[in-house]
Amino acid sequence: MNTLEVIIRLFLAIGVGGLIGYEREYQNRPAGFRTHILVCVGAAVISMIQLYDVDQTVNMILAHPELASALKADIGRIGAQVVSGIGFLGAGTIIHQKGSVKGLTTAASLWVVACIGLAVGLGYYTLSILATITVAVVLVSLKKFESKFLYKLNLIKIEILYLDKQLMVQKIQDYFQSKNIKVKNIEFILEDEMEDCESKYRRSLYSILVPRYISTGEIIEALASNSEVIKVTII
Known part of the structure; x- marks a missing residue:
């Protein structure tokens, strides 16, 4: 060579x-x-x-x-x-x-x-x-x-602040199921009473597996549309 x-x-x-x-x-x-x-x-x-x-x-x-x-x-x-x-x-x-x-x-x-x-x-x-x-x-x-075209999941951690209503947790679960979003972990944190409201509110941390075709903005918009939800944050 x-x-x-x-x-x-x-x-x-x-x-x-x-x-x-x-x-x-x-x-x-x-x-x-x-x-x-x-x-x-x-x-x-x-x-x-x-x-x-x-x-x-x-x-x-x-x-x-x-x-x-x-x-x-x-x-x-x-x-x-x-x-x-x-x-x-x-x-x-x-x-x-x-x-x-x-x-x-x-x-x-x-x-x-x-x-x-x-x-x-x-x-x-x-x-x-x-x-x-x-x-x-x-x-x-x-x-x-x-x-x-391929179905893949992204792990996202989302914080939801909402009024302490009995059906709110079920509404969130129903939404995730309807979008094929898998809930990997949930943490519930009970907060103090709000200053301008007699009701107590809850802070929940959801670790979810989201299909790639669903954007985080779509999730935030859908959850925030509920009147009981105060704030939705992606962590």
């Missing part, structure tokens, strides 16, 4: 990692432009090291045939370590926050960039380019499809 071939593969690795990393950087993810480039270039370098090892082993056997049974070159061993080892870097991008897990897509993009980098280093140009285009389409186009 000559110097020109090495340069081509390194620049292709930079382009592949940069294209995928740019999308992650644009989405303000933990691992972005430079991280993806470095992962892809590193994987490509590992692949080329493997090729150099194979060439060196073959040349030694040709020069010394008696070493044929003693010398071995496993072209897949180092690459396998890259594929498994990149998991540690990907794990660093995964964040557990407010009951939900974020960063899985970025971790997966790092892993696939490493795989493409191995392909670039081995000289599989067509495979590398087509794989990069596929990943870019998945990250950009399918995200819109996912948010529009």
Whole structure:
């Protein structure tokens, strides 16, 4: 493998990692432009090291045939370590926050960039380019499809201040059920008497799982439309 071939593969690795990393950087993810480039270039370098090892082993056997049974070159061993080892870097991008897990897509993009980098280093140009285009389409186009058509839940904590009416709690529950909103946890807090009203009011904290197609503004508007509700706040 000559110097020109090495340069081509390194620049292709930079382009592949940069294209995928740019999308992650644009989405303000933990691992972005430079991280993806470095992962892809590193994987490509590992692949080329493997090729150099194979060439060196073959040349030694040709020069010394008696070493044929003693010398071995496993072209897949180092690459396998890259594929498994990149998991540690990907794990660093995964964040557990407010009951939900974020960063899985970025971790997966790092892993696939490493795989493409191995392909670039081995000289599989067509495979590398087509794989990069596929990943870019998945990250950009399918995200819109996912948010529009796939049913996913967001965890939201909402505070409701309302008059102490017996049926109010049931009204809230009925509304959540009608919208397929799952109540994960409820905390009831009894407050002191209001200054301008003889009735007592309650403060309730709801942890709810809301489908993506329902906005928080829609929930606040629907709950606040009840005359017994004093205040609705998203925490």
